[in-house]
Amino acid sequence: xxxxxLSLTNNIAEGHGRYxxxxxxxxxxxxxxxxxxxIDDLNxxxxxxxxxxxxxxxxxQKGWRLRQLIDGYIGYLREQKKSDASSSAQEASPLYGxxxxxxxxxxxxx
Numbered sequence: 165x166x167x168x169x170l171s172l173t174n175n176i177a178e179g180h181g182r183y184x185x186x187x188x189x190x191x192x193x194x195x196x197x198x199x200x201x202x203i204d205d206l207n208x209x210x211x212x213x214x215x216x217x218x219x220x221x222x223x224x225q226k227g228w229r230l231r232q233l234i235d236g237y238i239g240y241l242r243e244q245k246k247s248d249a250s251s252s253a254q255e256a257s258p259l260y261g262x263x264x265x266x267x268x269x270x271x272x273x274x
Contacts, residue, residue, distance in 0.1 A: 165205045171198040185245035196234045203227045
């Protein structure tokens, strides 16, 4: 459980430090997997009666809330990736305006 909890936060931190959307998404997905492992461990704690059932339920509810936050962050990263790709694809080349003003000049070949 300690390893899964530590892996959860470490993967988010490592992904955040990558500065590339695909890496951030990949590491956040790994973090989500660690959260799922942690929730499964909580199920085992409840089954084996290591913790009172109400405590296990409370921790699992917090885990599912964290899952929603992670999913939201992944969605945000995916939207950012899309908006960056669409904005750069529509950006005009600086030479386009120059060439339109010059017309057909043989000094410039693109």
